Amino acid sequence: TNEQRALLTIFGASGDLAKRKLYPSLFRLYRKGYLNEHFAVIGTARREWTQETFQEIVASSIQALHPTEQELQSFIRHFYYQALNVSEPEQYAALKTLATQLDETYHLAGNQLFYLAMAPQFFGTIAGHLHSENIVTPNGFHRLIIEKPFGSDYHSAEQLNEEIRSVFDEDDIFRIDHYLGKEMVQNISAVRFGNNIFESLWNHKYIDNVQVTLAESLGVEERGGYYDQSGALKDMVQNHILQIVALLAMEAPTVFTDKNIRYEKIKALESIRLYTEQEAQKNFVRGQYAEGKLGAKEFSSYQDEPNVNPRSTTETFVAGKLLIDNFRWKGVPFYIRTGKRLTEKGTRIHIVFKPTPINVFREANAPIDENDTGLRNVLTIYIQPTEGFSLTLNGKTIGGDYQLRPIKLDYRHSSDTLDNTPEAYEKLLLDALKGDATNFTHWDEVAQSWRIVDIIRQAWDSQPEVDFPNYASGTMGPDAAFELLERDGFQWVWQP
Numbered sequence: 001t002n003e004q005r006a007l008l009t010i011f012g013a014s015g016d017l018a019k020r021k022l023y024p025s026l027f028r029l030y031r032k033g034y035l036n037e038h039f040a041v042i043g044t045a046r047r048e049w050t051q052e053t054f055q056e057i058v059a060s061s062i063q064a065l066h067p068t069e070q071e072l073q074s075f076i077r078h079f080y081y082q083a084l085n086v087s088e089p090e091q092y093a094a095l096k097t098l099a100t101q102l103d104e105t106y107h108l109a110g111n112q113l114f115y116l117a118m119a120p121q122f123f124g125t126i127a128g129h130l131h132s133e134n135i136v137t138p139n140g141f142h143r144l145i146i147e148k149p150f151g152s153d154y155h156s157a158e159q160l161n162e163e164i165r166s167v168f169d170e171d172d173i174f175r176i177d178h179y180l181g182k183e184m185v186q187n188i189s190a191v192r193f194g195n196n197i198f199e200s201l202w203n204h205k206y207i208d209n210v211q212v213t214l215a216e217s218l219g220v221e222e223r224g225g226y227y228d229q230s231g232a233l234k235d236m237v238q239n240h241i242l243q244i245v246a247l248l249a250m251e252a253p254t255v256f257t258d259k260n261i262r263y264e265k266i267k268a269l270e271s272i273r274l275y276t277e278q279e280a281q282k283n284f285v286r287g288q289y290a291e292g293k294l295g296a297k298e299f300s301s302y303q304d305e306p307n308v309n310p311r312s313t314t315e316t317f318v319a320g321k322l323l324i325d326n327f328r329w330k331g332v333p334f335y336i337r338t339g340k341r342l343t344e345k346g347t348r349i350h351i352v353f354k355p356t357p358i359n360v361f362r363e364a365n366a367p368i369d370e371n372d373t374g375l376r377n378v379l380t381i382y383i384q385p386t387e388g389f390s391l392t393l394n395g396k397t398i399g400g401d402y403q404l405r406p407i408k409l410d411y412r413h414s415s416d417t418l419d420n421t422p423e424a425y426e427k428l429l430l431d432a433l434k435g436d437a438t439n440f441t442h443w444d445e446v447a448q449s450w451r452i453v454d455i456i457r458q459a460w461d462s463q464p465e466v467d468f469p470n471y472a473s474g475t476m477g478p479d480a481a482f483e484l485l486e487r488d489g490f491q492w493v494w495q496p
């Protein structure tokens with residue numbers, strides 16, 4: 001059977017992530033039989049909840065999945081609660097007793113998965129106490145899942161990593177980047193390595209530029225306190241965007257295993273040029289949203305959001321150009337952008353191919369650019385909310401002359417398929433239970449991503465006077481984000 005045996009201990013069991021993502025994902029795994037008789041969950045948090053209260057919380061968080069009464073009851077029976085102040089070593093004894101007891105009751109073979117879904121300043125403390133209070137035992141497996149943010153710059157990340165690594169082996173650490181659990185992010189590798197028509201063209205000889213957009217229409221909502229300290233660069237670029245760039249840029253692994261992929265991703269990240277501060281100023285653009293309108297809705301400015309400093313200089317938008325100094329990518333810009341309060345929610349990748357060497361149809365077509373070449377082919381990967389691919393080819397208009405026009409081959413998953421698409425967290429939890437680290441980030445990847453991002457942050461911090469806000473809510477960011485490409489003779493393919 002596919003059943004995974006383990007005790008899952010969730011730190012931060014009363015939190016938003018646990019309720020919105022983890023409990024529903026565990027229930028989906030239960031329904032599919034990956035979790036069955038041999039699993040138990042311990043929820044911990046500071047507050048004194050009874051077992052019943054905890055089970056009710058879990059029950060209400062899976063309502064949207066419409067469990068039958070019987071499914072619901074048999075599922076929530078596996079949930080246990082233990083109040084815990086993670087900084088108090090003596091409180092871990094109760095956790096240990098409960099863990100030992102559940103291991104016997106459910107025949108869990110000593111397998112334990114610890115999920116840290118709480119503020120990162122506690123990660124090191126928790127890992128340390130799991131070790132010193134003998135909760136990590138020699139039997140079975142002991143894996144740690146940690147949520148972002150993993151540090152706030154290279155040095156804090158390194159320190160955190162040392163604390164965790166003194167207790168857990170790298171192979172047992174599963175650093176979550178939930179974008180890696182998305183179906184279409186995983187499809188990047190399928191498209192590249194499963195199609196010779198793309199893989200053979202996937203280099204500087206045939207590709208003009210690559211564009212990665214992670215647009216959000218939401219503002220900071222309730223997270224002003226966290227976000228104002230973080231900003232878009234650390235919130236989205238250091239993790240999600242650089243992971244996507246690594247998957248797009250890496251060499252083909254010899255076989256598709258976690259070790260091989262990590263190795264290739266690390267090489268790709270290490271090939272991204274580390275800018276000087278001056279180059280970072282030139283190649284990265286930051287923005288912050290002002291008030292604005294989207295349809296009938298009116299939005300306030302970032303500085304007016306709850307828990308945000310009214311004179312905040314935190315960026316809610318980043319656009320930038322990355323260069324990858326290796327044989328495959330020499331001279332091909334990777335343009336990235338992300339922001340809050342943009343025109344719509346959408347994650348898309350565009351691979352823009354070079355035009356043909358000569359435009360033989362130039363009599364019938366106005367020159368496209370000074371080189372008088374033809375239209376470019378574009379491969380688009382739609383990651384969310386729609387999932388699919390499109391490819392633009394150039395055909396001729398019907399009728400007389402050879403006027404070219406782009407024709408779009410378009411494939412989107414049907415809504416049926418989408419309903420069955422496993423949620424990112426569901427996949428990642430199952431992978432961690434199985435010990436498959438393919439879609440998690442290795443320390444070396446995190447470290448290199450911080451090195452890249454730290455330089456940009458420093459470049460910005462050295463120029464604290466910014467003209468914020470600089471883009472209206474409901475637009476695709478400041479003008480400078482468009483000029484960034486125009487300077488190179490390109491433009492954003494996606495301009496909603």
Ligand code: BG6
Nearest residue numbers: 148178179216235236240347384
């Ligand atoms: C998170 C960021 O990592 O990703 C959020 O902290 C952001 O600010 C979110 O909204 C976006 O994720 P998704 O899956 O909704 O695209």
